[in-house]
Amino acid sequence: MASGLVALLDDVSAAAGKAGTKAVGVVVDDTAVTPSYAMGFTPERELPIVWKIALGSLRNKFLFLVPGALLLSAFAPWAVTPILMLGGTYLCFEAAEKIIEALRHEDIPDEPGEFALGSAELERQKVSGAIRTDLILSAEIVAISLSNVTDRPLAVQAAALALVGLLITVGVYGVVALIVKMDDIGLHMAKRPSPLAKAVGCGLVRRMPAVLSLLATVGTAAMLWVGGGILLHGLEHYGVPLIPELAHALAAPAHGLPAIGPAAAWIVTALFSAALGLVLGGAxxxxxxxxxxRAEHRR
Structure with missing residues (x-):
């Protein structure tokens, strides 16, 4: 009995590790997107807001997404790849929209009446918006994870998806909480008598805007890479080899590089996936x- 339980746990952990690794790109994007929802509030409200969003993320995964994924696996496994490809296309579109906004120097308009809202109502709206965004990203994480464990028994699938969902949620929102409070940590360190602590604290405060900007850029790149990669795998799955074969042909010379061959081939494939995502999302x-x-001109 004990050995059977150990074997089951080992199977679950292996399946969860494989599934979680494949979803890393969406996790990066989730981590990059969420801090903006907790910014702009008083310091004492930042962590409670992150906590509310994390609870909403857990509800998304465990009440809706994981049960839905298991039903798909049991009754309509053929639907997993099309859903993944639709989600990948959406990620490419979202990334392209962000790039277009950056190139056109567009500011995201404030929500209607946002300045007229009290802090409690504004907080509620921000949390609701973050949870809706999380639902989309979590759905993609669960779908990617499911696609890597569909050959396992249903019990192992359920346990692996639950483990991936829990660990990713804890990891993502732990990092988000740290990012959100980093400027406060910097201010606290800047008040210390130690010259080193002061220097580090001032550096944290000065560089946080650049860090947030870098996170947004990394998140956009991750959306293109993951979305394009999902589409590549989907095209291979449906026997449309032209584009996947081109990706393999471009990566083939990198495999021959001594010592760094596998890493170089992965980079080439990731860049090709991102380019594919940019072309599709941009279109x-x-x-x-x-x-x-055109609709505005007809009015």
């Missing part, structure tokens, strides 16, 4: 902007 975003522009 969708550009088409929607064109339709919106």
């Amino acid at each position: 969708i975003a550009g088409g929607l902007h064109l339709l919106k522009h």
Whole structure:
């Protein structure tokens, strides 16, 4: 009995590790996106807001996404790849929209009436918005994780998805909490008598805007890489080999590099995936902007 339980736990941990590794790109994006929802409030409200969003993320995963994924695995496993490809396409579109906004120097407009809201109502709206965003990203994480454990028994799938969901939520929102409080940590250190502590604290405070900007850039790149990679695998799955074969052909010379061959090949494939995601996402975003522009001219 004990040996059987140990074997089951080992199977679950191995499945969860494989599934979680594949979802790392979306995890990076989730970590990069969330801090903005807790910014702009008084310091004592920042961690409670992150906690509320984390609880909402757990509800998303354990009440809706994991049960839904298991039902798909049991009754409609054929639907996993199309859902993944739709999610990958959405990630590419979202990343392209962010790039277009950055190139056009567009500021995201404030929500209607935001300045007229009290702090409690504004906090509620921000938390609700963060949880909705998390639902989309968590759905992609669960779908990617499921695609890597569909060959396991249903009990192992359930345990692996639950473990991945819990660990990713704890990891993501632990890092988000640290990012959100980093400027406060810097201010506290800047008040210490130690010259080293002062220097580190002032450096943290000065560099936090740049760190947040870098996180946004990394998140956008991760969306393109993950979305494009999902589409590549989907095309291979459905026997459309032209684009996947091109990716393999470009990565093949990198495999021959001594010592760094596998890493170099992975980088080439990731860059190709990101380029594919940018082309597709840019086409969708550009088409929607064109339709919106034409609709405005007809008024």
